[in-house]
Amino acid sequence: MYSFDYKRPSSLDEATQMLRNSDDGHVLAGGHTLLPTLKQRLASASDLVDLAGIEELKGISSADGVVTIGAMTTHSEVAASSEVQNAIPALADLAGGIGDPQVRNKGTIGGSISNNDPAADYPAALVGLNATVNTTSRSISADNFFTGMFETALGDGEIVTSVSFPVPHSAAYCKFPNPASRYAIVGVFVARGSDGVRVAVTGAGASVFRAREIEAVLNQGFSASSVADIQVSDEGLNEDIHASAEYRAHLITVMTKRAVDKANG
């Protein structure tokens, strides 16, 4: 790692000030992407502003059909939360399938979505559930939050504070994990809510996206057989040593069918 200064503010105002006053300050959440990246010297920072000491960023609450999760809530806390399990079991299931138990004990929802790894699981849940990302300066719909590979709508010094998820009628997430890294080669989050069916795909493209043609047929009939004749185009999809674009396109329909079956219980 290149050298940096470590700071642990106790409030969001203090954190924002520290970021503003630094040359090239980075926010440190769970650190499970940032630290490995710093260790490989793929990134550097003048200051790491650790959000671990800010109480208001932690915890889960639900009211009026919306579950709100603080940015510094870990994956294992979301997976084990009875509130999340009752309201949106698919979300608890997704959180419990990220990485491994030790990664889930440190990794946070705010860190995951701010990083926006193209193969991360959480972006699919946010877009699939039509969630809202709350930050230190505004609220952004998930559809507008994830803007590209490792890119989000967050501005300089803007910090994610929580994510609000409307409770769907039913939902499920299925992924085809890379056997070594456990990142999703393709993951599909399917949700049936008051505004219809949403299908969010992660791992396949540069960033999470909605499979609109699949949403259209699932709005006609919410069953795996509705997807049978859909052939997703492989244009623009990721291609690497793990899977070709064509294979990823095929996996989108396969994971969608499994997710729909799972959602229908």
Add this chain to the structure above:
Amino acid sequence: MSVTVSMIVNGKSVSAEVDPRTLLVDFLRVDQRLTGTHVGCDTSQCGACVVHVNGKSVKSCTMLAAQADGAEVATIESLAIDGQLHPMQEAFRQNHGLQCGFCTPGMIMSALDLVNVNSNPSEREIREWLEGNLCRCTGYHNIVKSIQAGAEAMSEV
């Protein structure tokens, strides 16, 4: 540039001035001379460096010592008391749960976190939990048996 870190390691208060870049695993191994915690892959995949921070298993190669400031840390060295092995350690010994032993400290600290959240884990639950712990002697079968026996022995204490 340095930062002061204070934490409780295996029940003992420790404090030191460290470079902010110091990883928790290096703080434990180099500063505290607790070399039971190993560094395997150094990329948060193999789990040889698993320790408990505030009662939860984490990979200490992917955490700064500064992040553990104020925390309670437990390493493999905290388990045996006066030469008496912890029931989980004894179970690994009895069930041939190790060959070279490199992954064992991480396996045991990970297993103890599992028993904390699930005192009677099934074979499947143990195998799923070990997702983040690699053994390159291909000893998983006996490791799973060891953890099952260890969990059972712990519930009898």
